[in-house]
Amino acid sequence: MLINPRPSEIPAAAHDRVYRTLRSRIMYGDIAPGQAMTLRGIGEEFEVSMTPAREAARRLVAEGALSMTSSGRVSTPELSGERIEELAALRALIEVELASRALPRAHMALIERLQMINTSIADQIARQDAVGYIRTNLEFHRTLYLRAQAPAMLAMAEQVWLQLGPTMRALYGRLRRKELPHFHRLIVAALKAGDEPGLRLAVRSDVTQGLKMLVR
Amino acid sequence: MLINPRPSEIPAAAHDRVYRTLRSRIMYGDIAPGQAMTLRGIGEEFEVSMTPAREAARRLVAEGALSMTSSGRVSTPELSGERIEELAALRALIEVELASRALPRAHMALIERLQMINTSIADQIARQDAVGYIRTNLEFHRTLYLRAQAPAMLAMAEQVWLQLGPTMRALYGRLRRKELPHFHRLIVAALKAGDEPGLRLAVRSDVTQGLKMLVR
DNA sequence: AAACCCGCTTTGTGATCACAAAGTATGCAT
DNA sequence: ATGCATACTTTGTGATCACAAAGCGGGTTT
The missing domain is CATH 1.20.120.530 (GntR ligand-binding domain-like)
Structure with missing residues (x-):
C-alpha cells in the first residue's frame, strides 16, 4: 500500500513557500508601500536560488501584490x-x-x-x-x-x-x-x-x- | 540625447510574448476546456527555453486562466x-x-x-x-x-x-x-x-x- | 482475465552561468 | 560648485543541466 507514507508532512515546493510568506507579509501590512526588493535578495533570505524567488515575485506581480518597473524591478505598490x-x-x-x-x-x-x-x-x-x-x-x-x-x-x-x-x-x-x-x-x-x-x-x-x- | 533610439520597436521579453499569445488563445476560446500542455511543449512552440515558458504558464495559473495539478502539470480548467x-x-x-x-x-x-x-x-x-x-x-x-x-x-x-x-x-x-x-x-x-x-x-x-x- | 510490479520515459523543479541593461558612483572639465 | 561622461556594480533574463517524481507500458503472477 503506502500511498502516502507521511500525510502530515507535505514538502511544499520552494517557490510556494517563498510566495506564501511574502504574500502574508504584504497582505497584512508588514511591508510599507514603495518598498523595493531584489530577486537575489529574496533568494538569499529564503536560502533558495533566484529561480524560485523569481517565480514567487512574478506570481505576486500577477496578483497585483507587487508592482514592476519596465526594467523588471519589483516593489510594493504606492497606490494613487x-x-x-x-x-x-x-x-x-x-x-x-x-x-x-x-x-x-x-x-x-x-x-x-x-x-x-x-x-x-x-x-x-x-x-x-x-x-x-x-x-x-x-x-x-x-x-x-x-x-x-x-x-x-x-x-x-x-x-x-x-x-x-x-x-x-x-x-x-x-x-x-x-x-x-x-x-x-x-x-x-x-x-x-x-x-x-x-x-x-x-x-x-x-x-x-x-x-x-x-x-x- | 537619444534616450529612446527606436520608440516603436519594443523588444518585448520572451516570457511576455509567450504569456500574451497564450492569454489571447485562452480568453477568446481558442483552447478547449481540459486541454493539457507541457512546459517543454510551450517552449518548443515559441522557440524559447523552459524558463520563459514556465513563467508564462505560472502567470496564467495565478490569473486562473490555467489550472495546475499537484504535480505541476497545467491545463485549461474544466469549470463546474x-x-x-x-x-x-x-x-x-x-x-x-x-x-x-x-x-x-x-x-x-x-x-x-x-x-x-x-x-x-x-x-x-x-x-x-x-x-x-x-x-x-x-x-x-x-x-x-x-x-x-x-x-x-x-x-x-x-x-x-x-x-x-x-x-x-x-x-x-x-x-x-x-x-x-x-x-x-x-x-x-x-x-x-x-x-x-x-x-x-x-x-x-x-x-x-x-x-x-x-x-x- | 485482472491486478500488480517493475522498467523506461516524460515532465516539473531548482541551481548555475553568461549576458545585457539599468543603476550608481566616481572623477573630470567647465 | 555644477554638470556630464565614464567605469563599475547591481540586477533581471534566459539557457542549460542534474535530479526526482509522476506517468505509462509491458510483462508476470495469481
Missing part, C-alpha cells in the same frame, strides 16, 4: 487615491455579495466564532499591533465569507485585500483606533437577526469607511 | 456548474458598475464605435466564427468599460473573462446564434438615452443570459 477608491468599491461589491450568500448558512456556531474574533481584534487594538489588527480583521471577514461557499468570489476578494495590504498599514497609522470597529458589531447583529439589507449595509460601511480616509 | 455561476455573478457585479461609471462619460463618438463593433459581431455570427465572435463581443464590453476610467476594475473583469474563456467556446457551440444579441442593442439605447437603471439591467442581462445555459 483613485486606485484606492476603485479597490474600496470592489471590496464593497464583492464582499456584500459574499456576506449576502453566507447569511442563509450562518448558524450560531459561526456567529460565536465571529464574536471570538472580535474580542481578539479588540486585543490587537489595545496592543497597538498594526499587523495583528489587519490580519485578525481580515480573518473576521474571511470566516464569514467562507460560509458563502463561493471560492472564486472569495479569491477575488482576497486579491483585493492583497493589493491594499501595504496601504492598509499606512491607514492604520492615521486612524489610531481605540475600540473595535462598531460595524463589526452591526454585522454580527444583522446575522443574528437574519436581516439581509442590514447585513449588506453593515458590510459595505465597514469595508468603505477606513479607505475613505486615505483618498482625501 | 457552481463555478460558472460564481463567475457569471462576478461579471454581473463588476461590469454593471463599470458600465454605470462609463455612462456619464459616454459621448456620441463612443456610441458610434460600439455600433460599429456590433455590426462586426453580426459579421462573425454570419461567418460562424466562434473565436472571432467571442473576441469581438469582449471588445464591445471593453470599449465601453474603458470609458469608466477604472483600470483596477477593468483588470478584474478581464480576469473573469480569462477564466471563462475555454468555457465560452463550449457555450457558443450550444446556442447557435443567428443574430446579434439584442441586449447589445439595449445597452446602446440606454447609453443614448442616459438611462442608468436601463443600462444596468441591460448589461446584467447580457452578461448573465449566455452563462445560464451552461449551469443547467
